Amino acid sequence: MEEINIKDLLSYFLTKIWILIIIVVLALIIGNVYSLCVKVPLYQSKTKLVLVSESNKQTGITQNDVMLNNNLVATYSEMIKSRDILNQVIKNLDLANETAESLSSKIDVSTTTNTQTIIISVSYTDGETAKLISDEVAKVFAAEIKKIYKLDNVHIYEKAIVPENPYNMNIVKENVIYSAVGIALGGAIIFILFFFDTTIKSSEDIEEKMELNVLGVVPKVSNKAGDK
Numbered sequence: 025m026e027e028i029n030i031k032d033l034l035s036y037f038l039t040k041i042w043i044l045i046i047i048v049v050l051a052l053i054i055g056n057v058y059s060l061c062v063k064v065p066l067y068q069s070k071t072k073l074v075l076v077s078e079s080n081k082q083t084g085i086t087q088n089d090v091m092l093n094n095n096l097v098a099t100y101s102e103m104i105k106s107r108d109i110l111n112q113v114i115k116n117l118d119l120a121n122e123t124a125e126s127l128s129s130k131i132d133v134s135t136t137t138n139t140q141t142i143i144i145s146v147s148y149t150d151g152e153t154a155k156l157i158s159d160e161v162a163k164v165f166a167a168e169i170k171k172i173y174k175l176d177n178v179h180i181y182e183k184a185i186v187p188e189n190p191y192n193m194n195i196v197k198e199n200v201i202y203s204a205v206g207i208a209l210g211g212a213i214i215f216i217l218f219f220f221d222t223t224i225k226s227s228e229d230i231e232e233k234m235e236l237n238v239l240g241v242v243p244k245v246s247n248k249a250g251d252k
Contacts, residue, residue: 036218043217044210051206052199059198065190067151071158072182073166075100075140100178101133101142104165112164117156131161141181150188158184 075096104108109133110124119127132145144161146153159180166178 029243029249033215033218035220037214040078040214040217043214044207047210047213048203051202055198055202055205056195059193059195063193066149066192067146067187067189068145068147068191069076069151069154069158069179069184069187070146070160070182071184073142073144073162074179074181075142075177076179084215096177097135097140100169100234101135102160103168104133104142104144105131109161109164109168112168113157113160116164117153117160119157127157129150130157130201146184147191155184155186 101189105128110127113119114122114124114127125237130147134143134145134146135141136143144158146154146158146161162180168181169178170176
C-alpha cells in the first residue's frame with residue numbers, strides 16, 4: 025500500500041479547501057430546507073400518575089401497598105395504550121383522523137425507577153391537542169382501572185401543560201450537525217482526490233514514483249516588466 029505523506033496531504037488539503045467550504049455550505053442549505061420545509065414540528069406534553077392505595081386514606085402507606093403498587097406499575101403501563109382505552113380517548117376528543125394504532129404511536133409510557141409513578145408523554149403536531157390527549161388518556165385509564173380492578177389507586181398528580189416550542193426542532197444543534205456532516209464529507213472527498221492524484225508535483229515525486237535520480241532542476245523564472 026502506498027504510504028501517505030502527511031505534509032503533502034495537508035498542503036493538498038489547503039489547495040482544495042474551497043471544496044470543503046462548498047460541501048459545508050451545501051450541507052447547511054439542504055439541512056435547513058429539510059428542517060424548515062419538510063420536517064414536521066412535534067409538541068410533547070406529559071401527564072404524571074401516581075399509584076396510591078385506598079387504604080392510605082385511613083392507615084397510611086404499608087409495605088404491602090408499596091409492593092402491590094410496584095407490581096402494578098408494569099401492568100398499568102401496558103394497559104394505558106390498549107385499544108379500548110385509546111378508542112375511548114378518540115371518541116371523547118372527537119379525533120376523527122386517528123385510529124387506536126396511529127394514536128398509540130404518538131404515546132410513550134414510562135416509569136420512574138423505584139417509584140409508583142407513571143408518565144404519559146404525547147407527541148403531536150399541535151401543542152394544545154397533545155395536552156388534551158395526554159390528560160384524557162390518564163382520565164380514561166384511571167376510570168378503566170376502577171372498573172376492571174375495583175381499585176381507586178390511580179391518581180393524576182401533575183396535569184399536562186401546553187408546550188410552547190416543538191421538542192424536535194433545535195436550529196442551533198441541527199446546524200452544528202449539518203456542518204459536521206459537511207466537514208466529514210468534504211474531508212473525505214479531498215482525501216480521495218489526493219489518494220488518486222498521480223500527478224508529479226516535485227523532484228521527490230520523480231525519485232519516489234519513477235525510481236530515477238534527478239540530475240538537475242530548472243527553476244521557474246518569471247519575466248519582470250521591461251525585461252527582454
